[in-house]
Amino acid sequence: MASSEPGDVLILGSGLIGRSWAMLFASGGFKVKLYDIEQQQVTNALETIRKEMKILEQSDSLRGSLSSEEQLSLISGCSNIQAAVEGAGHIQECIPENLELKKKIFAQLDQIVDDKVVLSSSTSCLLPSKLFAGLAHVKQCLVVHPVNPPYYVPLVELVPHPETAPATMDRTYALMRKIGQSPVRIMKEIDGFALNRLQYAIIGEAWRLVEEGIVSPSDLDLVMSDGLGMRYAFIGPLETMHLNAEGMLNYCDRYREGMKRVLKTFGPIPDFSRATTEKVNQAMCVNVPDDPEHLGARRQWRDECLLRLAKLKRQMQSQ
Ligand code: NAI
Structure with missing residues (x-):
């Protein structure tokens, strides 16, 4: 069974998410090995990480207490998975979202890992029951789902397989806290976990409101970015209820019937038809044309906003 020592970290897949995980674990002082089926991806990842860490350090946004050089010295590439597994206490798989590919790599790991490492x-x-079915080390397996970009958005969803040992969840929870992420425990696997279920509920209603001509696409986005989103960065929907009346009990007494009445008017699942998609796309392209240059620039701006918000959240939490 998983020991309580985190050990070194092995990242499988050096793409977008693998790189972020490498930076996060190094910021927590962990030795990190990066593996990829394409050796060039590892080389690119190490270069990108170096550049990003330097920029973050210059803007005083590098996470953790170590300097960028100290963090960089903790990250290395490797080309042999068998050797890389040696000494690893935590293995974070970040290969493409393809069930067969992922099952294959976990089956391979199952043959070579000991009974201490977390997979x-x-x-x-993808549901843990699909990913980890039949593995001898299933008790050591779980999903740790980050949110993009993980360096600025700390939430991670921990999702167990029905046979995952509680100690695996506990140890991973502690590890995530140690690297400054914000873990939540999903008690029982469910399609979409929690984050995407909430996200899709919002997208569904946003789509219906736009499709029915009740609000324009750009105004719909403002409802979130200048309305609900302002407080959701700090408190969730349940605490919002608690604060918007004299506590939760009072909120439900006041608004129960109103909420139920409105909820009953929600329409069916949208089919995201071509016609509405084109209409929404046209509206989005007014501010952000959908070519790589504009999309890239806007993503950079978004990340800069998230970085500043993360700083503000840290300041507010320490008060
Ligand atoms: P990516 O395409 O950027 O990177 C995948 C990497 O895996 C590539 O470098 C590829 O060469 C490598 N790879 C492919 N087969 C491999 C194998 N058998 N062994 C080792 N390496 C292999 O993908 P990305 O975006 O980093 O996603 C990785 C995982 O993270 C996916 O499961 C995805 O659903 C999840 N994820 C992605 C988010 C995102 O916004 N991109 C957010 C949260 C989770």
């Missing part, structure tokens, strides 16, 4: 998948939507 974790970054999957966004």
Whole structure:
């Protein structure tokens, strides 16, 4: 069974998410090995990480208490998975979102790992029961789903297989806290986990409101970015209820019937038809044309906003 010592970290897959995990674990002082089926991806990842860490350090946004050089010295590439597994206490899989590919790599790991290491998948939507079915080390397996970009958005969803040992969840929870992430425990696997279920509920209603001509696409986005989103960065929907009346009990007494009445008017699942998609796309392209240059620039701006928000949240939490 998983020991309480985190040990070194092995990242499988050096793409977007693998790179972020490498930076996060190094910021927590862990030795990190990066593996990829494409050796060039590891080389690219090490280069990108170096550049990003330097920029973050210059803007005083590098996470953890170590300097960028100290953090960089903790990260190395490797080309042999068998050797890389040696000494690893936590393995974070970040290969493409393909069930067969992921099953194959976990089956391979199952043959070579000991009974101490935690085997974790970054999957966004594959269920643990599908990913880890039949593995001898299933008790050591779980999903640890990050949110993009993980360096600025700390939430991670921990999702167990029905046979995952509680100690695996506990140890991973502690590890995530140690690297400054914000873990939540999903008690029982469910399609979409929690984050995407909430996200899709919002997207569904946003789509219906736009499709029915009740609000324009750009105004719909403002409802979130200048309305609900302002407080959701600090408190969730349940605490919002608690604060918007004299506590939760009072909120439900006041608003129960109103909430139920409105909820009953929600329409069916949208089919995301071509016609509405084009209409929404046209509206989005007014501000952000959908070519790589504009999309890239806007993503950079978004990440800069998230970075500043993360700083503000840290300041507010320490008060
Ligand atoms: P990516 O395509 O950027 O990177 C995948 C990497 O895996 C590539 O470098 C590829 O060469 C490598 N790879 C492919 N087969 C491999 C194998 N058998 N062994 C080792 N390496 C292999 O993908 P990305 O975006 O980093 O996603 C990785 C995982 O993280 C996916 O499961 C995805 O659903 C999940 N995720 C992605 C998020 C995102 O916004 N991109 C957010 C949260 C989770």
